Amino acid sequence: MTELPLPRTACVRLDAPPVLAAIGIGVHGPAGHVDEFELPDLWQFHLYDYEADLTLGGVEHAIRPGSVSLVPPGTPVRYRYRGRSEHLYVHLRLGAAGEPREVVAVQHAGVQVAAVERQLRQALAAWPNTPGRAVAEVWAALWRVAELDPPRDRTAQAGHPAVFAAVALIEARLAEPLTVPEIAKEAGVSHNHLTRLLRAATGHTVIGYIRARRMAQARHLLRASTLSIPAVAATVGIPDLQAFNKACRRELGASPRAIRARVTRE
Numbered sequence: 001m002t003e004l005p006l007p008r009t010a011c012v013r014l015d016a017p018p019v020l021a022a023i024g025i026g027v028h029g030p031a032g033h034v035d036e037f038e039l040p041d042l043w044q045f046h047l048y049d050y051e052a053d054l055t056l057g058g059v060e061h062a063i064r065p066g067s068v069s070l071v072p073p074g075t076p077v078r079y080r081y082r083g084r085s086e087h088l089y090v091h092l093r094l095g096a097a098g099e100p101r102e103v104v105a106v107q108h109a110g111v112q113v114a115a116v117e118r119q120l121r122q123a124l125a126a127w128p129n130t131p132g133r134a135v136a137e138v139w140a141a142l143w144r145v146a147e148l149d150p151p152r153d154r155t156a157q158a159g160h161p162a163v164f165a166a167v168a169l170i171e172a173r174l175a176e177p178l179t180v181p182e183i184a185k186e187a188g189v190s191h192n193h194l195t196r197l198l199r200a201a202t203g204h205t206v207i208g209y210i211r212a213r214r215m216a217q218a219r220h221l222l223r224a225s226t227l228s229i230p231a232v233a234a235t236v237g238i239p240d241l242q243a244f245n246k247a248c249r250r251e252l253g254a255s256p257r258a259i260r261a262r263v264t265r266e
Contacts, residue, residue: 162197
């Protein structure tokens with residue numbers, strides 16, 4: 001068997017619409033459970049709503065709410081779950097014609113999370129009775145993911161120690177007030193240099209990254225926990241309920257109550 005290259009990126013061609021084989025919602029778990037598999041002839045397109053450890057062909061990734069993956073056919077996949085885990089998935093075939101595009105195999109969709117989720121849920125609602133609509137929604141979602149920040153811009157700075165330090169501080173203090181100068185001081189670089197490094201690694205400014213992480217965590221807690229909405233708001237560092245409501249509508253496309261109610265309808 002030919003050894004597969006380590007899939008940090010995937011080469012896709014999106015000039016023609018995909019051919020869909022399956023669309024659904026996968027629910028996995030419990031904590032510590034491991035799934036291992038591969039799809040020999042199909043691409044896997046996932047939008048995650050949980051935290052887990054994902055290994056693609058020997059390369060380890062930490063996924064979190066809002067992460068997306070685009071896995072080429074024949075790639076060994078291994079998940080280790082940390083609890084009940086739900087994701088949207090599409091299994092599909094891509095054409096061989098058209099301009100190749102290099103896409104990061106696992107990345108966070110950032111401010112595009114809500115739009116990608118909306119398109120995949122619309123595809124799920126249309127499948128299989130209205131396949132043309134489903135194909136159109138998945139195709140549009142694939143283009144959104146393909147047009148996230150280019151891989152080459154990220155790889156140059158993603159491993160910089162200042163990025164690791166800044167991200168670790170943000171994750172540890174997501175519920176607290178954070179300023180760019182204090183994060184930069186902790187990371188050991190200037191305000192402007194940290195902004196350049198983090199933008200190269202994640203596609204966001206420092207403030208934009210904090211906002212994206214807060215809203216991704218808010219979405220996760222609203223959908224996966226029984227915490228009250230005020231408690232969720234406080235947990236993600238936006239204790240003002242009016243501001244939290246506005247942020248959810250702007251970044252996630254719905255009010256906190258609507259996001260939570262959606263879970264009970266599914």
